[in-house]
Amino acid sequence: MDLNWSDLAFKYRKTNAIIISRYKDGQWSAPVASKDFDFHFNAFAGVFHYANSCFEGLKAFRGADGKVRLFRPDENAKRLQRSGAHLDMAAPSEELFLEMCLMCVKENIDFLPPYGYNASMYLRPVLIGCNPQLGIASSEEVLFAVLGAPVGTYSGAKSLSPGTAVLSRNFDRAAPNGTGCYKLAANYATSLHPYNMAHKQGYRELLFLDPATHTKIDEFGSSNFLAIRGNSYITPLSPSVLPSITNKSLQTVAEDFGMKVEKRAVLVEELAEFEEVNACGTAVVITPICSIDDKAALEDTVVTKTYRFGDPTRCGAVSEKLYNRIRGIQDGTEEDIHNWCVLL
Numbered sequence: 231m232d233l234n235w236s237d238l239a240f241k242y243r244k245t246n247a248i249i250i251s252r253y254k255d256g257q258w259s260a261p262v263a264s265k266d267f268d269f270h271f272n273a274f275a276g277v278f279h280y281a282n283s284c285f286e287g288l289k290a291f292r293g294a295d296g297k298v299r300l301f302r303p304d305e306n307a308k309r310l311q312r313s314g315a316h317l318d319m320a321a322p323s324e325e326l327f328l329e330m331c332l333m334c335v336k337e338n339i340d341f342l343p344p345y346g347y348n349a350s351m352y353l354r355p356v357l358i359g360c361n362p363q364l365g366i367a368s369s370e371e372v373l374f375a376v377l378g379a380p381v382g383t384y385s386g387a388k389s390l391s392p393g394t395a396v397l398s399r400n401f402d403r404a405a406p407n408g409t410g411c412y413k414l415a416a417n418y419a420t421s422l423h424p425y426n427m428a429h430k431q432g433y434r435e436l437l438f439l440d441p442a443t444h445t446k447i448d449e450f451g452s453s454n455f456l457a458i459r460g461n462s463y464i465t466p467l468s469p470s471v472l473p474s475i476t477n478k479s480l481q482t483v484a485e486d487f488g489m490k491v492e493k494r495a496v497l498v499e500e501l502a503e504f505e506e507v508n509a510c511g512t513a514v515v516i517t518p519i520c521s522i523d524d525k526a527a528l529e530d531t532v533v534t535k536t537y538r539f540g541d542p543t544r545c546g547a548v549s550e551k552l553y554n555r556i557r558g559i560q561d562g563t564e565e566d567i568h569n570w571c572v573l574l
């Protein structure tokens with residue numbers, strides 16, 4: 231494959247095939263590899279009108295030993311089932327989910343980056359309601375597809391280079407008893423506008439607060455919040471946060487290192503006490519955050535307070551140690567003691 235593996239960034243690239251299965255009359259069809267990347271749907275399909283859609287994101291890695299590893303796909307399968315259930319929509323079994331992810335990697339194997347470029351194949355499973363409807367209803371016919379793309383670091387920036395963030399005081403990504411804990415397409419529609427505003431102002435990340443009281447930290451736009459203070463790993467426990475598999479894995483690794491994991495409500499004021507802050511998710515594992523600006527409203531130019539964490543030029547030492555352990559397990563250079571990886 232004629233690709234520059236060191237300059238992939240995180241963007242769409244056409245590969246060989248996408249994997250598709252359809253649900254109708256209580257059954258999932260046998261998955262097929264399709265070279266056609268266009269879906270042909272009725273214009274009245276629920277996905278276009280009522281966001282009858284949820285998705286996942288996971289990665290396949292080419293290890294130092296040449297083996298191909300998927301990182302915790304069983305967790306993604308379970309989360310997609312929870313998201314689908316919340317849309318009252320059929321979702322694939324864990325077995326079908328895994329089968330289609332493995333198929334996607336095999337069909338696109340020449341797009342899987344070699345070891346050593348800090349690159350991988352991002353897999354995007356999507357569940358889409360596709361039967362025609364006019365009334366507001368859950369979809370009875372569903373398409374499940376697994377798409378793949380070779381990716382490097384999310385922003386194209388050097389891995390672990392710190393970025394800045396801003397608090398969102400006047401926009402929420404989720405409602406207090408809403409859908410924040412499910413990976414729904416609709417959640418992203420909600421956060422696009424504030425996210426664009428933060429980006430235009432030069433911030434890498436936007437940090438959302440708990441929608442009920444706006445006094446506690448929830449998570450960044452597409453990644454969880456984690457902080458290090460002393461020997462503690464601190465991450466918000468909130469019903470409106472998406473349960474990140476990366477966060478869950480980092481917590482386990484932190485415990486393996488003898489750290490204390492605190493999953494609890496995190497007040498905004500506590501930002502003043504944190505030594506290291508990161509955004510975490512599948513795309514980059516962690517993004518170190520070197521400062522967070524607070525303003526009354528996102529559109530304001532006046533910053534009322536800036537919280538700073540560590541050296542703005544490099545990742546914190548504890549965070550880097552956690553990152554290296556996760557990346558090592560993904561690359562097969564560290565022992566997979568928790569049995570997280572599935573080999574192709």
Ligand SMILES: *Cc1c(COP(=O)(O)O)cnc(C)c1O
Pocket residue numbers: 287413449450451452453454472473474475476477510511512513
């Ligand atoms: C997907 C996602 C994450 C990260 O979850 P991972 O399983 O670690 O990739 C965090 N927050 C939101 C809102 C998400 O959609």
